[in-house]
Amino acid sequence: MTPAPASTDDPKRVAEFEARIARGETIEPKDWMPEKYRRQLIRMMSQHAHSEVVGMLPEGNWITRAPSLRRKMSLMAKVQDEAGHGLYIYCGTETLGVDRHDLVLQLLSGTAKYSSIFNYPTLTWADIGAVGWLVDGAAIVNQTMLAKASYGPYARAMVRICKEENFHKRQGYEIMATLAAGTPEQHAMAQDALNRWWWPSLMMFGPHDADSPNSGELSRWGIKRKSNDELRQRFVNLTVGQAKAINLTIPDPGMTFDEDTKNWIFSEIDWDEFWRVVKGDGPCNRERLAARRKAHDDGAWVRAAAEAYAEKQARASSAA
Amino acid sequence: MLGHRLSEWCGHGPILEEDIALTNIALDLVGQATLLLGRAGAVEGKGRDADALAYLRTDRGYRNAHMVELPKGDFGFTIVRQFLFSVYSMHQLEALQSCADADLAGIAAKALKETRYHVRHSAEWVVRLGDGTDESHGRAQDALDELWRYTGELFTTDAVEQKLVPQKFAVESSTLQDPWMRDVSDVIARATLRMPGEVYQQRGGRSGIHTEHLGVMLAEMQVLPRTHPGAKW
Amino acid sequence: MSASDSGSTSHKLWEVFTQPPGGGPHEHAGSVHAADAEMALQNARDVYARRNEAVSLWVVPSDQITASTPEDMGPFFEPGNDKAYRHPQFYKVPQGVRVF
Numbered sequence: 001m002t003p004a005p006a007s008t009d010d011p012k013r014v015a016e017f018e019a020r021i022a023r024g025e026t027i028e029p030k031d032w033m034p035e036k037y038r039r040q041l042i043r044m045m046s047q048h049a050h051s052e053v054v055g056m057l058p059e060g061n062w063i064t065r066a067p068s069l070r071r072k073m074s075l076m077a078k079v080q081d082e083a084g085h086g087l088y089i090y091c092g093t094e095t096l097g098v099d100r101h102d103l104v105l106q107l108l109s110g111t112a113k114y115s116s117i118f119n120y121p122t123l124t125w126a127d128i129g130a131v132g133w134l135v136d137g138a139a140i141v142n143q144t145m146l147a148k149a150s151y152g153p154y155a156r157a158m159v160r161i162c163k164e165e166n167f168h169k170r171q172g173y174e175i176m177a178t179l180a181a182g183t184p185e186q187h188a189m190a191q192d193a194l195n196r197w198w199w200p201s202l203m204m205f206g207p208h209d210a211d212s213p214n215s216g217e218l219s220r221w222g223i224k225r226k227s228n229d230e231l232r233q234r235f236v237n238l239t240v241g242q243a244k245a246i247n248l249t250i251p252d253p254g255m256t257f258d259e260d261t262k263n264w265i266f267s268e269i270d271w272d273e274f275w276r277v278v279k280g281d282g283p284c285n286r287e288r289l290a291a292r293r294k295a296h297d298d299g300a301w302v303r304a305a306a307e308a309y310a311e312k313q314a315r316a317s318s319a320a
Numbered sequence: 321m322l323g324h325r326l327s328e329w330c331g332h333g334p335i336l337e338e339d340i341a342l343t344n345i346a347l348d349l350v351g352q353a354t355l356l357l358g359r360a361g362a363v364e365g366k367g368r369d370a371d372a373l374a375y376l377r378t379d380r381g382y383r384n385a386h387m388v389e390l391p392k393g394d395f396g397f398t399i400v401r402q403f404l405f406s407v408y409s410m411h412q413l414e415a416l417q418s419c420a421d422a423d424l425a426g427i428a429a430k431a432l433k434e435t436r437y438h439v440r441h442s443a444e445w446v447v448r449l450g451d452g453t454d455e456s457h458g459r460a461q462d463a464l465d466e467l468w469r470y471t472g473e474l475f476t477t478d479a480v481e482q483k484l485v486p487q488k489f490a491v492e493s494s495t496l497q498d499p500w501m502r503d504v505s506d507v508i509a510r511a512t513l514r515m516p517g518e519v520y521q522q523r524g525g526r527s528g529i530h531t532e533h534l535g536v537m538l539a540e541m542q543v544l545p546r547t548h549p550g551a552k553w
Numbered sequence: 554m555s556a557s558d559s560g561s562t563s564h565k566l567w568e569v570f571t572q573p574p575g576g577g578p579h580e581h582a583g584s585v586h587a588a589d590a591e592m593a594l595q596n597a598r599d600v601y602a603r604r605n606e607a608v609s610l611w612v613v614p615s616d617q618i619t620a621s622t623p624e625d626m627g628p629f630f631e632p633g634n635d636k637a638y639r640h641p642q643f644y645k646v647p648q649g650v651r652v653f
Contacts, residue, residue, distance in 0.1 A: 299334025
């Protein structure tokens, strides 16, 4: 894929394209689209797919230690879904003329980004609850918006994913509720997990709208129909009540309720931490990439075997 | 046990599609274990449920064959083991469908459908690894040779089994060996692999004498219920 | 060719069609990568039919699909616009006939 500079796009065609989006039409793989639109989509969709795949690691960390057979099965099914979701989105991205393999290589070489949230460690079992409840909860808010994205294959993947992710959030919340109502140690474990995951979850929505370089274009082209700050606010409003219901405290003592807007006003996010983790200095950035690289390298001989066998079979059947 | 070992692949498979496939098999196996342990607890009548049997027995109390507790190894080892075990399990479940215990017969019927797919999936991979590249052929053969010493135990009839067979509560394991061998040698031939010769067969799992791996695995698996006795999860 | 060379090319792409329970037609579900048809079928089963979504699966090599292009849109589909006589609403039913 060699993306042409945006300036080569015929302004008339761009105007027609933008009119289609304004009319609410979906854009399909073979339709004409501005090169910049294609590039933005590839960037966003592949980041999203990478996030699903890397996201398997922090939760996979607890599969072998899940405390009951039921929890073990639901966690496996959830992590498996993440693989599936990564796959759906990679498959959507491939309709834009890129190969999944090239995207994976970008991830492994560190040139592609994925959601920073997965660079935080899962230290206790309660973290599995917190990840399901908060991280998947935040992802659902984001993905519900993306299900209306202007690019058909992306929107369709999101519809499928949103349907499946509802179980993830409930699974996480159920773990948290069970712990919060359990022994004092379990309650403390749940509160500690909430304390550690709350702020990173809010960071998942990205920088403030004013500091988000791609926002204007993404919204004009119907890829992102709501801003980072709007989505973040919606997530906070949804979550406050859920925390109260299970007797956990959101680690933001300054939080107040604004009667006029019906919004929960929260404190400022630590943006230094946000940028530090994005730039590679989160607690687990190195471990996550190392694990993906190892899986990829260890799998090379398996993929080679499958290819070699398929070639032999094809030769045999064409000779017959 | 095997479900647990397979689940270790989740997030680390050779291709994303295979992560999902192995996890599907792991889910089936843990599901089967849950049903079987649940039934075992009910028959025992001491109020132990499936979780109590899985999470609160020590390795000496476990009765699984050695083969399934071995570390997952490389993908070749995992696949060859899955294949050898799934074929065994398939024949055992077929026979158990006519078990005198209606619950167990029902579990067997459900598990059989899942296991037939496990056989298909693992057999197709054994063929591809065996008849793929030189490297994959070598790795598959190594795995087969290494695992062969643990296959005999699957077909050993012990005292408990001897008591249950006449009442049709259990299947006589030795009767499963011939059909198992037929299926296994077919696939090994298709995979251009060599059948291992006679080797000394390791035993002991059925009487609670395990490899060193099981204790470590249980320590990991049981850590939460052991650390927080009586807690609900 | 060494293993790592070959491991750096990706398996070919297959389009997956699933038929939902209840007798509907096969519909496009997405795609999978696999080296051959049997593996494509198994991958499709594990990826797109984990939740009882399907009673039947088709996999087709993606490069074997011939599709209409956006330029075809006019000549292919617009001629259908003014052929109202293909729709039942084109025909009148006498008043008083409620169920037809």
